[in-house]
Amino acid sequence: MESVEYSPNTPLEYQSETGRLNILGFWIFLGAEIALFSTLFATYLVLVGRTAGGPGPEELFEISGVLIETFLLLTSSFTCGLAIHYMRNHSLKGVFLWIGVTLALGLGFLGFEIYEFVHYIHEGAALTTSAYWSGFFVLVGTHGAHVTMGIAWISLILIQLKQRGLTPDTTRKVFISSLYWHFLDVVWIFIFTAVYLYGMVM
Amino acid sequence: MKLDEFFVTGDPLIYGADVSIALTMIGAIFVLTYFKKWKWLWTEWLTTVDHKKLGVMYIIAAVLMLFRGGVDALLMRAQLTVPDSSFLDANHYNEIFTTHGTIMIIFMAMPFLIGLINVVVPLQIGARDVAYPFLNAVSFWTFFMGAMLFNISFVIGGSPSAGWTSYVPLAGLELSPGVGQNYYLLGLQIAGIGTLLTGINFLVTILKMRVPSMKLMQMPMFTWSSLITMVIIIFAFPVLTVALALMTFDRLFGSHFFTMMDGGMPMLWANLFWIWGHPEVYIVILPAFGMFSEIISTFARKTLFGYKAMVYSMVVIAGLSFLVWVHHFFTMGAGGAVNSFFSITTMLIAVPTGVKIFNWLFTLYKGRIRFTTAMLWSLAFIPNFVIGGVTGVMLAMAAADYQYHNTYFLVAHFHYVLISGTVYACFAGLYFWYPKMFNHRLNERLGKWSFWIFVAGFNLCFFPMYFLGLAGMPRRIYTYGIGDGWMSLNVLATFGGVLMGIGFLILVYNIYYSFRYSPRETTGDPWDARTLEWSTPAPVPHYNFAHLPEAKGHDAFWIMKEEKKQGKAPEKKPYKPIHMPSYSGVPIIMSVFFFTAGFGMVFSWHWMSILGLVGVLATMVIRSFDYDKGFYVSVEEIEETEKKTTL
Amino acid sequence: MKSFFALSMFLAVMVLSGCSNLTVLDPKGPVAEQQANLILFSIGFMLFIVLVVFVLFTLILVKYRERKSGPEYEPPHIEGNVFLEIVWTVIPVIILIVLAVPTVQTIFALEEAPEATSHKDPIVIHATSVDWKWVFSYPEENIETVNYLHIPEDHPILFKLASADSMGSFWIPSLGGQEYTMSGMMTELYLQADEIGEYRGRNANFTGEGFTEQVFTVTAESQEDYDEWVEEAQDAPKLTQEKYNELMLKGHTEEQTFSETHLQWVDHGMDAEYATKVRNGESTDEDESSEMDHSEMDHSEMNHDDSEKDSEEHSH
Secondary structure (H helix, E strand, O other), X not given: OOXXXXXXXXXXXXXXXXXXXXXXXXXXXXXXXXXXXXXXXXXXXXXXOOOOOOOOHHHHOOHHHHHHHHHHHHHHHXXXXXXXXXXXXXXXXXXXXXXXXXXXXXXXXXXXXXXXXXXXXXOOOOOOOOHHHHHHHHHHHHHHHHHHHHHHHHHHHHHHHHHHOOOHHHHHHHHHHHHHHHHHHHHHHHHHHHXXXXXXXX | OOHHHHEOOOOHHXXXXXXXXXXXXXXXXXXXXXXXXXXXXXXXXXXXXXXXXXXXXXHHHHHHHHHHHHHHHHHHHHHHOOOOOOOOOHHHHHHHHHHHHHHHHHHHHHHHHHHHHHHHXXXXXXXXXXXXXXXXXXXHHHHHHHHHHHHHHHOEOOOOOOOOOOOOOOOOOOOOOOOHHHHHHHHHHHHHHHHHHHHHHHHHHHHHXXXXXXXXXXXXXXXXXXXXXXXXXXXHHHHHHHHHHHHHHHHHHOOOOOOOXXXXXXXXXXXXXXXXXXXXXXXXXXXXXXXXXHHHHHHHOOOOOOHHHHHHHHHHHHHHOOOOHHHHHHHHOOOHHHHHHHHHHHHHOHHHHHHHHHHHHHHHOOOOEOXXXXXXXXXXXXXXXXXXXXXXXXXXOHHHHHHHOOEHHHHHHHHHHHHHHHHHHHHHHHHHHHHHHHOEOOOHHHHHHHHHHHHHHHHHHHHHHHHHHHOOOEOOOOOOOHHHOOHHHHHHHHHHHHHHHHHHHHHHHHHHHHHHHOOEOOOOOOOOOOOHHHHOOEOOOOOOOOOOOOOOOOOHHHHHHHHHHOOOOOOOOOOOOEEXXXXXXXHHHHHHHHHHHHHHHHOOOHHHHHHHHHHHHHHHHHHHOOOOOOEEEOHHHHHHHHHHOEO | OHHHHHHHHHHHHHHHHOOOOOHHHOOOOHHHHHHHHHHHHHHHHHHHHHHHHHHHHHHHXXXXXXXXXXXXXXXXXXXXXXXXXXXXXXXXXXXXXXXXXXXXHHHHHOOOOOHHHOOOOOEEEEEEEEOOEEEEEEOOOOEXXXXXXXXXXXOOEEEEEEEOOOOEEEEEOOOEEEEEEEOOEOEEEEEOOOOOEEEEEXXXXXXXXXXXXXXXXEEEEOHHHHHHHHHHHHOOOEOOHHHHHHHOOOOOOOXXXXXXXXXXOOOOOOOOOHHHHHHOOOOOOHHHOOOHHHHHHHHHHHHHHHHHHHHHHHHO
């Protein structure tokens, strides 16, 4: 099984049985994640407007901060793609550079998001304020927690890259984590539309 | 918190349980120490990633849970036998039916089926293991720890008592302030992680690990049913994860998803719960359908009638299962259009199910029917499931459902489908595949006794309940008055329940008896069966197949045997080293940390939950840095093993 | 053998259940009657299906058991039969259509007042479940009862259902099917009694410890008796908010009668928080709250009350 000859064009991460299985499995896992986020979105949308007399989103949302977050995360998705490009070209240096940029952008996104949350709580809109804000914090917070997990996970993979270089195993991990990162980007686009844009025109 | 609040006190039944738990644990520790089995237990079982051993552990856990859930059921029957009984008080009764429902669905039915899937499916598709053996162990241990967390609630802190559906506001913090509901939320959450991983694992296994010659439309029906079940799991379980998490936030962190205060929306819970809950019903019934297909085909000595229709009908059922959840609360007043829509989608499920029933009947037609115990369970399924099915259609008719809803008519219906579907299948599958797991058969004589007593008891217990429902007896009441006129049927039901208990005990005795006295298997194919798992020798080597078998149709092993009879013996090829995964202690340790985190959250001891979660993350990091690639089984070892086994 | 067993069981149960009354199939009003008719109609089809399967099942098992065919018999290889499979797909579809049509018709019919008495204005009764009792308010008659109901026969009743706390289900099996009571949400249910009598009503949806005893009695009586009862009840002590707040606490209580209704302070169909606030000792008095919209609501409610009184006077 392991002794199959691969054409030189087959990416490293697809050259082992484990690699192919894990990548497929991860795609399926993302399917489950879609179901998870769909449920959170549905919950959020059902609870829109149920502010129990407290502050609503139209009073608190500020477009500038959200636009910066969006810009950071979308760019990080692009740089993450560049990292995979360099990985396919067997350039460990390029991988390090662009994953590093991706992580920095991700951290920037997180920083702005935490700042945003603290700001809302300061203005009297917390998880416990009303059903609407519960929905908001858990939906956006779950995405934020995913980003945090992603940053921690990719950092660990960077250490392994440093230890082992580009092998079928490490490239598999980089590739899978990049799928995860792009997925979070897509989820954010929905959050941006369904939560922030919709919340501001409400 | 004081100690007497921590431990549940004041009830003699629970003291009895305390003592028996303590004695069992002391007994187990003593036996393990006396026979010096600790190391064996750790290296052979607790750290295993072998799908056959994990499957066996799933089944053992499920049988234990069946016992616990069954005791709950008998306590309920004891309480309801006569009017105005004071055997249990209202609170205790509420706890018992809550744990009965939760345990039977989440910790008995699913693990029993997943256990059989674990043992059988890789063998049926000619695989040497599942796609992710390590994750498979994580699945088992998170299920097990989730089940344990849920189960300790009745001695530590108190059991949940809001029903297995946990409708809010009743299950919310204001109306259920104790820790019981937290146990429900966290026990299910932890076990749910395992189920989702199983879903992904077996979907990839079935798609990618089949022997190359086996096409999709040649897979055994049990494999097909597992594949479809896994797809349902992947899309349904995240909904449960979210629902449980939201209620946990409500109870522990003061959010307002389902509360009455500050804009919360209690009906949202009912919707989320049943968007998961209805597909869940099909998660526990489709594998049962698959097993019946295998067993009926084997003992009718005929190939399955309408193979393609069987596959497509399961696909249709799986699709419809996501479109019917509102029928669990037709009485919510959602309006005529909504109720009509969900009435019709629900009734539609009867069509593919009916197709399957007739296909089974015509598999039997012109067959040569052998009444083994496994076959008896499968045959009894047909008439009993039809009764459950037609009453299901009656319940689907929303206008009539306003009268059935929340009554014993409903209770009778879902026990008819879940027991004669899922439980019969578990028993049938256990008898059928027992020789694959333990290298000897279960005794047929005891098996038939247990079968007849259980099936008679089942019908006696649940058939009267249809009439109790029509007589206006609501579910979940802990007692009734003599004037209600429900006693005679309740006496009958209790009598039936006792018979079911006896049937179960005979099954357990049969396990012991057969372990002592059944002759060991000399062939891997005791039933003259049809699918690839029976082509493995007895006992099954840990690498399953020395040579990968070849599949030429959906009764692959039958075809191999036919060809052998015609003198076409497969040529002997030299063995090659086989790659196998290493065992790992990480899954069980990770799950212990999950348990710790869950237990901490139940009591809002945040230091403990944080400790547990850090532990979980640490084990994940350890796993990430672990580049163990498994090992190769050498040709010598294969030759040695193959000589010992007999084929 | 199996089907004989099931059949004899069925008969045995039928005989036994002769002693107990199948309330649902013994309707005392047009709503329950429509439902009973639908149930009996469906049972007919279901028995037919069960019979077909059981007969086929028994015949096949008897004919093709190994003891009869002998161990030499080798079954033929049959992969399926497209014609047969179409037959047992199409026939169930037809049966389902036959069942779906009256189902949908009945679903919509039950959303309106019973046809036979549609010329009469329905009596409106607010039924509110509170752990673990039932509060009934007659806004037009201006009376409120706890744990019992009086209704005139042959007169449609429109129940407006809500809950002060946990979700209950309002069910009088002799008169018709149930409907949920929920906090902060109002559902409606038409029922009617065609026969004078005492009926049992209860909460059918689990609400915790006191659920089993969360029951009430329904007295259906002639119009004259009913009018008499209304007049008597109007002389009962006034319902004060203090008294009403006592009812909000968890527990059981005996039957009670009041003049005036709680609707002047709270409509549980709009306000999900009332009972919780009472239990937590928080203020429930709307006047004390400084918010504009609340005081406006009070005002409109008062107007509403006035206009209702007016219309009552006109009708008399």
